[in-house]
Amino acid sequence: MSLTARLIPILSDNYAWLLRDSVSGAIAVVDPADPEPIIAAIMAEGGRLDTILLTHHHADHVAGTDAVRARFGAKVVGAAADAHRLPRLDIAVRDGDRVHVGDAVGTVSETPGHTIGHISYYFADGGVLLPGDTLFSLGCGRLLEGTASDMFASLQGFAALPDDTLVCCGHEYTQSNAKFALHADPDNAALRARADQVAALRAAGQPTLPSRLGDEKRENPFMRAPNIAALADLRGRKDRF
Numbered sequence: 001m002s003l004t005a006r007l008i009p010i011l012s013d014n015y016a017w018l019l020r021d022s023v024s025g026a027i028a029v030v031d032p033a034d035p036e037p038i039i040a041a042i043m044a045e046g047g048r049l050d051t052i053l054l055t056h057h058h059a060d061h062v063a064g065t066d067a068v069r070a071r072f073g074a075k076v077v078g079a080a081a082d083a084h085r086l087p088r089l090d091i092a093v094r095d096g097d098r099v100h101v102g103d104a105v106g107t108v109s110e111t112p113g114h115t116i117g118h119i120s121y122y123f124a125d126g127g128v129l130l131p132g133d134t135l136f137s138l139g140c141g142r143l144l145e146g147t148a149s150d151m152f153a154s155l156q157g158f159a160a161l162p163d164d165t166l167v168c169c170g171h172e173y174t175q176s177n178a179k180f181a182l183h184a185d186p187d188n189a190a191l192r193a194r195a196d197q198v199a200a201l202r203a204a205g206q207p208t209l210p211s212r213l214g215d216e217k218r219e220n221p222f223m224r225a226p227n228i229a230a231l232a233d234l235r236g237r238k239d240r241f
C-alpha cells in the first residue's frame with residue numbers, strides 16, 4: 001500500500017486532499033481551491049508537488065490551481081470534456097485514463113451528476129477514492145448540471161469498488177447529510193450509530209472523512225437507492241429538506 005491521502009481543510013467546509021506515494025515520495029494535491037493552506041501543507045511535506053488533480057470546474061475546487069502550479073511547477077490534470085472551463089490543463093483525461101503519482105496508478109472515471117464534466121480518481125494501490133462533489137459521506141452532490149440518471153450511474157460505478165476503499169470527498173457535509181439520511185431511512189441501525197459517531201467527531205472539532213465505502217453502501221441513502229426514480233425522489237426531497 002503505497003498511496004496515502006490526508007485532508008487539508010480549506011475555505012468554509014471544503015477539503016483538498018494531499019496524496020503521497022511512499023515509494024517514490026511523489027506528491028499530488030486534489031482540488032487546491034485556496035493556495036495558502038495548500039502551499040503550507042506541501043511545504044510541511046518537504047516542498048515537492050508533482051501533480052494537481054482536478055475533479056470539476058467549480059471555483060471552490062479549482063480557484064487556487066494556477067497559484068499552486070506557479071509555486072511548484074506541478075502538472076495539472078483535469079477532464080478533457082471540461083477543458084474550456086477549467087484552469088489550463090497539462091494533461092486532459094477521459095474515462096478509463098490512468099494518472100500517476102510516482103509509482104501509484106489512479107484510474108479516471110467520468111462521474112456526471114453534480115456537473116456534466118465531473119471526474120473522479122481511484123487509486124487501487126492504497127484504496128483511495130476521490131469522488132469530488134459526486135459522492136459525499138451519507139449524501140451525494142446536488143444535480144446542478146446532470147440528471148438523476150447520470151448520478152445513479154456514477155454512484156453505481158463507485159459501488160463496484162471494494163468496501164475498504166477510503167472515500168475522500170470534497171466537503172465536510174456529513175453531519176447535515178446524516179440528518180436527512182435518518183429521515184429517509186429511520187430504521188437503519190448502522191446509519192443511526194454512524195450519525196452518533198459523526199456528531200461526536202464534529203463536537204470535538206474533528207473531520208468525519210475519509211469514510212469507508214462499505215459504510216456508505218450500508219448507510220448512504222443515495223448509494224442505496226435501487227433505481228433512478230428512487231434516487232430522483234431522494235435528491236428532490238433532500239433539496240427541500
Ligand SMILES: [Zn+2]
Pocket residue numbers: 056058114133
Ligand atoms: Zn461543486
